[in-house]
Amino acid sequence: MKRALISVSNKIGIVKFAEVLQRLGVEIISTGGTYNQLTEAKIKALKVEDITNFPEMLNGRLKTLHPFIHGAILADRSRDEHIKQILDAKMKLIDMVVVNLYPFKETIAKPDVTLKDAVENIDIGGPTMIRSAAKNYKDVVVIVDPDDYEKIAGELESTCGTVSDASLFSLAVKAFQHTCEYDSVIFNYFFKRFGNLKETEYKNTKVYIRPYLKIDNRESQSESQSESQSESQSENEVAYKSRINTFRNSNGSYIEALNLQLKKIQDLRYGENPHQKAAYYKFTDTDTRCFADSIQLQGKELSYNNILDANAAFSIVKEFDKPCVAVIKHNNPCGVACATTVTEAYRNAHFCDPLSAFGGIVACNFKWTSDAARFGADKFIEVLIAPDFEEEALKILGIKENLRVLKINFDLTSHLANLKSDNYKSKYTDLKSVEGGLLIQDIDENVAGSEIFKVVTDTRPSKKQIDDFLFAWQIVKNVKSNAIVLTANSSTVGIGAGQMSRVDSTKIAIEKAKDKVRGSVLASDAFFPFEDAVEIAIKAGVEAIVQPGGSIKDKEIIALCDKFKVPMAFTGIRHFKH
Numbered sequence: 001m002k003r004a005l006i007s008v009s010n011k012i013g014i015v016k017f018a019e020v021l022q023r024l025g026v027e028i029i030s031t032g033g034t035y036n037q038l039t040e041a042k043i044k045a046l047k048v049e050d051i052t053n054f055p056e057m058l059n060g061r062l063k064t065l066h067p068f069i070h071g072a073i074l075a076d077r078s079r080d081e082h083i084k085q086i087l088d089a090k091m092k093l094i095d096m097v098v099v100n101l102y103p104f105k106e107t108i109a110k111p112d113v114t115l116k117d118a119v120e121n122i123d124i125g126g127p128t129m130i131r132s133a134a135k136n137y138k139d140v141v142v143i144v145d146p147d148d149y150e151k152i153a154g155e156l157e158s159t160c161g162t163v164s165d166a167s168l169f170s171l172a173v174k175a176f177q178h179t180c181e182y183d184s185v186i187f188n189y190f191f192k193r194f195g196n197l198k199e200t201e202y203k204n205t206k207v208y209i210r211p212y213l214k215i216d217n218r219e220s221q222s223e224s225q226s227e228s229q230s231e232s233q234s235e236n237e238v239a240y241k242s243r244i245n246t247f248r249n250s251n252g253s254y255i256e257a258l259n260l261q262l263k264k265i266q267d268l269r270y271g272e273n274p275h276q277k278a279a280y281y282k283f284t285d286t287d288t289r290c291f292a293d294s295i296q297l298q299g300k301e302l303s304y305n306n307i308l309d310a311n312a313a314f315s316i317v318k319e320f321d322k323p324c325v326a327v328i329k330h331n332n333p334c335g336v337a338c339a340t341t342v343t344e345a346y347r348n349a350h351f352c353d354p355l356s357a358f359g360g361i362v363a364c365n366f367k368w369t370s371d372a373a374r375f376g377a378d379k380f381i382e383v384l385i386a387p388d389f390e391e392e393a394l395k396i397l398g399i400k401e402n403l404r405v406l407k408i409n410f411d412l413t414s415h416l417a418n419l420k421s422d423n424y425k426s427k428y429t430d431l432k433s434v435e436g437g438l439l440i441q442d443i444d445e446n447v448a449g450s451e452i453f454k455v456v457t458d459t460r461p462s463k464k465q466i467d468d469f470l471f472a473w474q475i476v477k478n479v480k481s482n483a484i485v486l487t488a489n490s491s492t493v494g495i496g497a498g499q500m501s502r503v504d505s506t507k508i509a510i511e512k513a514k515d516k517v518r519g520s521v522l523a524s525d526a527f528f529p530f531e532d533a534v535e536i537a538i539k540a541g542v543e544a545i546v547q548p549g550g551s552i553k554d555k556e557i558i559a560l561c562d563k564f565k566v567p568m569a570f571t572g573i574r575h576f577k578h
Helices: 014-023 032-040 048-052 067-074 080-088 104-108 115-120 125-135 146-158 165-194 223-232 304-317 342-352 370-375 391-397 412-419 463-476 502-517 532-540 554-563
Strands: 003-008 027-030 096-100 141-143 262-268 278-283 295-298 324-329 332-338 360-364 381-386 404-407 429-434 437-442 484-488 491-496 521-524 544-547 568-570
Touching: 003 014, 003 032, 003 067, 003 125, 014 027, 014 032, 014 096, 014 146, 027 032, 027 048, 048 067, 067 080, 067 125, 096 125, 104 115, 104 165, 125 141, 125 165, 141 146, 141 165, 146 165, 278 304, 295 391, 304 324, 304 332, 304 360, 304 381, 324 342, 332 342, 332 463, 342 360, 342 370, 342 491, 370 391, 463 484, 463 491, 463 521, 463 544, 484 502, 491 502, 502 521, 502 532, 532 554, 554 568
Parallel strands: 003 027, 003 096, 096 141, 360 381, 381 404, 521 544, 544 568
Antiparallel strands: 262 278, 295 404, 324 332, 324 360, 332 491, 429 437, 484 491, 484 521
């Protein structure tokens, strides 16, 4: 190891690592800010222009793109002709490249980022050096991750300046992954904004993207305003803000090619079953207020099924603006309730189906209180998730060492405000794998208002029944189809899930509700193909029904409801869940 080139944006740990190289007699070449930091720390270094005899230019855009740099990295030491060409050109070989890239992802995450900011943070020389070094991994050490400094420094010191073949290869793999992720972020950023624009939307080769969603509660600009602004503002002065999700482009359609950027959170003990291997990943370009950023406060390691169920549970409660608790088993709710206190909501959710609640997952959208913790002290649950916990509640929960307690960084008020916005579009996406492919769709995340209910019967629903319509309609979309939900007073009283027949789902919901079925409201995730399920529900004591409508039997079903004076409303929205 004779020579190393160091050029890093993330300078954490670089001085300490360079000190190791200096002790080993390695000559250091550096650029810009890295050179300044090293020399200020009394580390001897050469500037790149000392090697190339060519100054930096174009405001730093051109630094390392030179044969004296890349030839010195790419030369295959095992090939005599390569060594001869290096010597003839009076080059000096570079044995190590330590590079990490301009912070493009961090730059575009800023709320006031401009196109100019984004463009200036696209690294050119860095990825080129990384790829050159990784291509020649047998001869060149390439380091892109500061977390590797300590390991490689130790290896160099213990071997008097050499690195093992295994380390060389693993570092090269990490380097290619690094540049791949970097380019994917850039591709996604530009494609989502420019990918499907028509030629007429370009003006004098300058690009201005018209905002199409509300931003900070202000309406999107009209086309005429956008045209006017594009004339008076350069594209470099326009701040781009978007609530577009990861896989959408500027016009809202899904992009032609997906570049998935995920980072492994952890390996899991197994998948749905012990014979299936599994791991847990997080998208790297989402904000921090999402389920995957949950912090585990106590308990055993999360399982694959725990994560699925906890996500399903929190997906339900986060759509309500008052205390709400959901109890989940096998990705289906067995009880959901809203109330004035967390404890009351938990009690009502639990007693919807206490038998099924055993071993379930519990989620709440408000701070978990000590009273709620005491109520649950004698109940067996696998996971509890909430935005926060009272100190006394954590002490009570801590008695059960195996109970997994998750805290999610979640701003309920902000989320609901966005969710109820006319122009809201989720940042997150529903992905499902099929053999050899991937299905992708918007999350079914809209919060319904009473305006969606079209009363189709002569009997009108009461105010209380409309309130229960709203609650039931939010719950039924989270139940596997065919789904029937019975509710009363903002609590589920019976849930029929995942049956191949809507009649069977109705019967199960009624059986679960027992005597609570009388006076309840029924919600169905899709239309009733026949009158049978409706008749069974009415005769059991259901007093109001909400469903999408759209069946060829709608007239007969409406007539049946009128016969028994049961109000029914259509929503025109289906909520299948597979």
